[in-house]
Amino acid sequence: MRMAVVGAGIVGLATGAGFADLGHSVQCVDIDTGKIAQLSRGIIPYHEPGLEAVVVRNVSAGRLTFGHEPSRVLQEAELVFLTVGTPSGDTGEMSLAALWSVIDRFEAWSASETRRIIVIKSTVPVGTAERAEARLRNRLPEHCLVDVVSIPEFMREGCAVRDFFEPTRIVIGSANSEATEKLTQLHQRLPGPIVATDRRSAELAKLAANACLAVKISFANEIAALAEQTGADYPSVAHSMGLDPRIGPHFLSAGLGFGGSCLPKDARALVRMADEAGAPQTLVEAAVRANAMLPLRMVRKLEAALSDPARRKVTLLGLAFKPGTDDMREAPSLRLIAELNRRHPGITITAYDPEANAVARKLLPSTVTVCDSAEEALNGADAAIVVTEWREFRQIKADDFKNWMNRPIIMDGRNALDAAALNAQGVVCIGVGRLPVV
Ligand code: UGA
DSSP states (O other): OEEEEEOOSHHHHHHHHHHHHTTOEEEEEOSOHHHHHHHHTTOOSSOOTTHHHHHHHHHHTTSEEEESOGGGHHHHOSEEEEOOOOOBOTTOOBOOHHHHHHHHHOOOOOTTSOOEEEEEOSOOOTTHHHHHHHHHHHHSOTTOOEEEEEOOOOOOTTSHHHHHHSOSOEEEEOSOHHHHHHHHHHHTTSOSOEEEEOHHHHHHHHHHHHHHHHHHHHHHHHHHHHHHHHTOOHHHHHHHHHTSTTTOSTTOOOSSOOOSSSHHHHHHHHHHHHHHHTOOOHHHHHHHHHHHTHHHHHHHHHHHHSSOGGGSEEEEEOOSSSTTOOOOTTOHHHHHHHHHHHHSTTOEEEEEOTTTHHHHHHHSOTTEEEOSSHHHHHTTOSEEEEOSOOHHHHTOOHHHHHHHSSSOEEEETTSOSOHHHHHHTTOEEEOSSSOOOO
């Protein structure tokens, strides 16, 4: 099948390369000409494990091509995936500007050609697919028959390729049975269960899934705070809870909370949409608020462990919003740095991330020194905060912390290190939801 993907972010690229790998002919389009030029040379502008290999082998096989002009894609492809960004600001309003700009550029195709299907994969407010279809039908000549379908994307950054080939589910929200049938056939080679539903349910299923994950994480963090206050050990509590299949073990890790380009903005967007619809989402709203408090909570814990932080050097281990990516969008590290600077003007902050250093150097204030190794960042530090649970940090030995740092105090913001072993060897390691060792 001839396909196009508009929006060459991680989701778009993994989708395009994935379908090309299944034998389809795919053109990946983005208005960012610099990005397209890089991709055409086989350079992937993201740290996304496995993506480069799938892209390169499909470009070499001639099944995957790149372009920067979305207007003609409907003339050349019978199926178009839209994977453009839908950012939301602090008010929660999701911006559909990129989506409408693409939809409004699509030009008519010839009368002799078949019906087209546009699949919205971007996360959007409920009702967007219907609005998009009406907008296109209004503008295009009558012979241009088009169905707009919602197939929300559930892939995670850092696992995008695996999630494409092994999806947890494929939700097809459509108002046209022929389109549903075509898309069901297309996805049948992938192992996930297919849920055929209407467009509004598909759109809400995506927002609700991300909001549910956000609520679960904030619940974990609040119970962890209670564990700290009552002398319980949160990782053990989480393990016990997670063994109940009705609760499940995933997304129960307490720490610095959820970040990234999806969970925070989708939760805010759901809250906003729900308020407008007259069905307030009080739990999701509380989860967003609880999450925003976590960096400050960490700074308060640091203050309890380290006197006069304004005159000290503190190292952040990890800057990306989670391991496996160089993405720092809405990363807890950003809020943590802001809180450290706000409460302790003059504090010295160094940082190191195995993948996000280049992004960090463009993004962080000049008061933060981004270092090329954990050793360099920790050199002479009075305390360190584990912000992202990269495996590399688990390999730092107690003796290294003691030799490199001025005082070996580690605030483990992700419960990533072996606190008991470090504490036994003279490193103060304070986790989340755990009793500090005295
Ligand atoms: C999330 C969803 O998991 C995907 O299913 C969805 O497709 C994607 O958003 C999207 O909407 O595009 P992603 O943003 O890549 O994927 O990140 P997650 O792996 O969900 O992690 C989100 C945040 O939660 C991270 O900051 C992570 O550190 C945090 N987290 C995760 C916790 O604090 N505790 C946990 O137990 C798990």
